[in-house]
Amino acid sequence: xxxxxxxxxxxxxALVAVPFLVASSGCATASPAAAPASAxxxxxxxxxxxxxxxxxxxxxxxxxxxxxxxxxxxxxQATAEWIKSTYIxxxxxxxxxxxxxxxxxxxxxxxxxxxxxxxxxxxxxxxxRMLHLLRVSSPLPAPNAADKRAELATIAAKLEGLYGKxxxxxxxxxxxxxxxxxxxxxxxxxxxxxxxxxxWVGWHAVAPPMRPLYERMVELSxxxxxxxxxxxxxxxxxxxxxxxxxxxxxxxxxxxxxVKPLYxxxxxxxxxxxxxxxxxxxxxxxxxxPAHLLGNMWAQEWxxxxxxVEPYQGxxxxxxxxxxxxxxxxxxxxxxxxxxxxxxxxxxxxxETFWQRSQFTKPRDREVVCHAxxxxxxxxxxxxxxxxxxxxxxxxxxxxHELGHDYYYTYYHTLPVLYQQGANDGFHExxxxxxxxxxxxxxxxxxxxxxxxxxxxxxxxxxxxxxAMEKVAFLPFGLLVDQWRWxxxxxxxxxxxxxxxxxxxxxxxxxxxxxxxxxxxxxDPGAKYHVxxxxxxxxxxxxxxxxxxxxxSLCQAAGFKGPLHECSIYGNKDAGKRLAAMLEMGASKxxxxxxxxxxxxxxxxxxxxxxYFTPLRxxxxxxxxxxxxGW
Numbered sequence: 001x002x003x004x005x006x007x008x009x010x011x012x013x014a015l016v017a018v019p020f021l022v023a024s025s026g027c028a029t030a031s032p033a034a035a036p037a038s039a040x041x042x043x044x045x046x047x048x049x050x051x052x053x054x055x056x057x058x059x060x061x062x063x064x065x066x067x068x069x070x071x072x073x074x075x076x077q078a079t080a081e082w083i084k085s086t087y088i089x090x091x092x093x094x095x096x097x098x099x100x101x102x103x104x105x106x107x108x109x110x111x112x113x114x115x116x117x118x119x120x121x122x123x124x125x126x127x128x129r130m131l132h133l134l135r136v137s138s139p140l141p142a143p144n145a146a147d148k149r150a151e152l153a154t155i156a157a158k159l160e161g162l163y164g165k166x167x168x169x170x171x172x173x174x175x176x177x178x179x180x181x182x183x184x185x186x187x188x189x190x191x192x193x194x195x196x197x198x199x200w201v202g203w204h205a206v207a208p209p210m211r212p213l214y215e216r217m218v219e220l221s222x223x224x225x226x227x228x229x230x231x232x233x234x235x236x237x238x239x240x241x242x243x244x245x246x247x248x249x250x251x252x253x254x255x256x257x258x259v260k261p262l263y264x265x266x267x268x269x270x271x272x273x274x275x276x277x278x279x280x281x282x283x284x285x286x287x288x289x290p291a292h293l294l295g296n297m298w299a300q301e302w303x304x305x306x307x308x309v310e311p312y313q314g315x316x317x318x319x320x321x322x323x324x325x326x327x328x329x330x331x332x333x334x335x336x337x338x339x340x341x342x343x344x345x346x347x348x349x350x351x352e353t354f355w356q357r358s359q360f361t362k363p364r365d366r367e368v369v370c371h372a373x374x375x376x377x378x379x380x381x382x383x384x385x386x387x388x389x390x391x392x393x394x395x396x397x398x399x400x401h402e403l404g405h406d407y408y409y410t411y412y413h414t415l416p417v418l419y420q421q422g423a424n425d426g427f428h429e430x431x432x433x434x435x436x437x438x439x440x441x442x443x444x445x446x447x448x449x450x451x452x453x454x455x456x457x458x459x460x461x462x463x464x465x466x467x468a469m470e471k472v473a474f475l476p477f478g479l480l481v482d483q484w485r486w487x488x489x490x491x492x493x494x495x496x497x498x499x500x501x502x503x504x505x506x507x508x509x510x511x512x513x514x515x516x517x518x519x520x521x522x523x524d525p526g527a528k529y530h531v532x533x534x535x536x537x538x539x540x541x542x543x544x545x546x547x548x549x550x551x552x553s554l555c556q557a558a559g560f561k562g563p564l565h566e567c568s569i570y571g572n573k574d575a576g577k578r579l580a581a582m583l584e585m586g587a588s589k590x591x592x593x594x595x596x597x598x599x600x601x602x603x604x605x606x607x608x609x610x611x612y613f614t615p616l617r618x619x620x621x622x623x624x625x626x627x628x629x630g631w
Contacts, residue, residue: 056122063130063418066110071379071417077103078377084157085386086359088164088367093157101153104142104224108149111135111228126588130418133587136240137418140217140534141224141233152220155213159532162210164369168202178202180297181370181388188295188304193278197515200292207526214526215495217534218488234489237482237536241424242590249486251604252479252538255545256509258606259475262613265620266472267511268629270294270302273309285628288513291506298528299512300477302469311465311619312458318441318466320393323449329396331360331389337447338399341435342407345569345576350406354383362388371529372398374405379420381413397436404432412586419586423594426542426604431583433543434550437612438568446570457615464565464616471544472613476509478541483509484525485537499524511631546595548608553599554578564612 080099084092114134117123123131140156142149169177178186178199186199221233230236231245238245267289274293275283283289295304324334332355339350357377362370370388377384383406389395408431412420422428441463444450454463484505487493493501499518502525506512518524525531548564555567558575569575582598592602610617 054117054120056120056124056127059117059120059123059127059131062113062117063127063134063416066114066134067130067416067418069106069110073103073106074417075378078375078379082375082377082384082386084160085164085369085373086363086366088161088369093161097150097153097157100156101142101150104138104140104149104153105146107138108142108144108224108227111138111141112144115229129588129590130416133418133421135228136236138224139233139237139536140221141228141230141236143220143223144227148220148223152217152224155217155220156534159210159213159217159526159534160369162206162213163526163529163532165367166203166206168199168205170202171198184297187292187297191277191308193282193293196292200297200515203297204522204524204527207523207532208521210526210532211495211498211523214523214532215498221534222489232489232491234482234486237538238486242592252541255541255604255606256475256479259472259545259609262468262610262617263472263475264629265617265624266468267631268624268627269620270305270309270469270473271511272624272627274305277308286631288507288511288631290515291512292515294473294512298477299506299510300474302473303466306466306469309465309469311461311623315454315459315462318450318454318463320396320444320449321391323451324391324393324396327448329391331387331391334389334391334396335360335385335399335403337396338403341400341438341570342403344571345579346573347407347576347580348410350383350403350410351381354385354406357382358384359386360389372402374402374409376406376409376413376420379413379417381410383409397439400436400439401429401432404428404430404435407431408583408586411580411583415586415588419588421587423582423585423587423589423591424542425536425539426546427591427594429539429543430546430550431579433547434554437547437551438554438570440566440568443568443570460565460615461619464613467565468613468616471609475541475544476511477506478537478544480505480509481525481528481530481537485531496520507631542604545604545606545609548612549595549599549601549605552608552611553601563614564608565615 077096077099080092080096084096111134114131117127117131140152142152167177167179168183169175180203183199183203186195190196190199218233225231225233225236228236230239235245238248241248241251243251271283271285271289274289275285277283278293283293289299291299293305294302296302329337335358343349359368362368368388369386372385372387375384375386376382385399385402385406387395387398387402389399405428408422408428409420441450441453445453454460484493484502487501488498497520499520499522503514503518506514514524529535530537551567551569552564554569554575555564557578558567558569558572560567560569578598582594585594585597595604596602
């Protein structure tokens with residue numbers, strides 16, 4: 001998710017697919033165990049039980065039963081999702097929809113039953129914690145009615161399928177068809193304004209067919225959320241952070257307020273450089289930047305236009321991709337390099353099944369979802385990654401990010417399945433990224449992927465600019481995706497205003513605008529994977545904050561005394577012990593306790609990201625003198 005420190009550390013976010021609960025999901029070989037009774041029968045209480053006074057002992061028995069049933073069902077679901085993602089056909093979509101419907105049915109019944117324990121006195125801490133986690137466990141809550149559950153499961157599968165199969169075949173539909181990866185390459189590499197615009201418009205054209213499906217998904221999931229006691233699905237999502245939905249919204253805005261000045265300074269500098277490249281008529285001062293000029297389909301990270309904004313030319317090359325290719329790194333060797341960082345901290349090696357079952361490269365014979373993701377398919381250490389790895393630095397760093405998920409899984413996989421998730425979902429995303437902050441030029445030189453370490457202030461500013469073009473540039477996008485969905489799910493934004501609201505938020509937070517006129521015939525949110533796939537997104541914003549907070553604390557545990565941006569914990573067992581202590585907690589305690597175990601703090605804090613970028617921020621402030629900043 002980040003790029004290594006030596007080269008562009010700002011890679012495209014390697015985001016994890018979340019079918020219905022945990023940060024990632026995967027698949028496994030079929031379980032030989034016989035299937036138990038139906039999901040609904042497993043969860044539904046008998047009439048006699050419904051009338052009897054409930055006790056703390058009943059709650060313990062209930063949570064044990066739910067853990068057992070969910071482990072079986074989520075394994076079955078993860079298997080179907082893995083097959084659908086690695087072999088996209090109508091059949092695999094239909095199969096996944098059927099399994100997802102079964103999971104929805106079970107969760108709907110189990111969550112309803114869990115609500116009956118709300119007023120039971122004397123609950124032990126584990127029972128109370130598990131009942132809460134169960135109640136917020138489904139990002140796509142299903143209505144109780146069987147026909148509506150089936151409809152919702154079908155819509156969810158169709159939406160993700162439309163995204164995965166999306167292609168652009170030219171303005172007349174008769175050209176060579178390009179998928180998202182190929183169109184993203186145009187955005188990343190071309191400096192032709194019109195070619196960039198064609199690729200951007202082309203990909204966004206895959207989304208309008210999603211619009212009626214998405215509108216119906218909102219209706220159905222909100223109905224499911226209300227049936228289990230939430231105002232809407234967005235309120236359910238925000239309730240998973242061990243605070244009220246309203247308090248969490250305020251917390252997200254507080255964190256954004258801490259980092260916004262740094263983002264504004266970066267935006268001002270980058271816009272001025274883009275104006276030099278494309279002309280002030282296309283990139284005027286004091287206005288939002290056209291979305292197709294920032295090197296990424298969603299303008300969420302800007303590392304691909306680093307060459308246009310590089311502070312100092314002629315510094316030593318930080319081209320890790322060239323070294324990977326020159327040394328003939330293949331996909332497996334790249335993953336081994338990522339694993340080696342974790343094991344250097346004293347963490348365990350990945351299981352042999354990881355190497356046998358992962359998808360490392362894109363198959364030639366079928367459609368797959370190349371979007372990088374990490375999996376524990378059986379919730380029992382069946383670790384995998386699903387990627388289409390190329391020998392480039394972006395993928396090397398993405399591997400570290402995905403292995404961060406897998407190492408979280410392996411350290412908590414012995415816990416009850418309701419605890420097999422991050423302390424909050426931002427934790428899951430932040431682990432691997434905190435590790436990548438230790439991929440410093442010195443480390444890369446040590447492992448032979450960098451010939452010379454940059455020296456002096458010029459090399460440092462170049463390096464920090466590379467980092468900021470990914471880390472800092474992403475922050476407002478990471479926040480606004482769910483800001484849009486929270487407003488849609490609450491009804492504050494009506495279907496007639498979906499697209500207008502999307503671009504209003506993108507301009508407000510990112511200072512980015514649509515490059516051509518858009519209307520409600522478009523559905524530009526659907527061009528971003530996490531919207532049709534119904535994956536909550538605030539986790540990625542939190543992860544960008546937490547990774548620096550984690551990194552600072554791990555560096556302190558390692559005894560590092562220098563500037564934060566120079567620290568690498570590679571090879572430090574003390575830092576590894578601190579990390580493992582937090583990982584093994586999973587979600588068994590509220591996230592402030594897990595945060596305290598790693599950092600000694602109980603509040604998320606963005607001051608570490610400001611500390612990390614202190615040299616760059618001072619430089620940007622000098623460069624922006626006399627510029628018309630803001631938008």
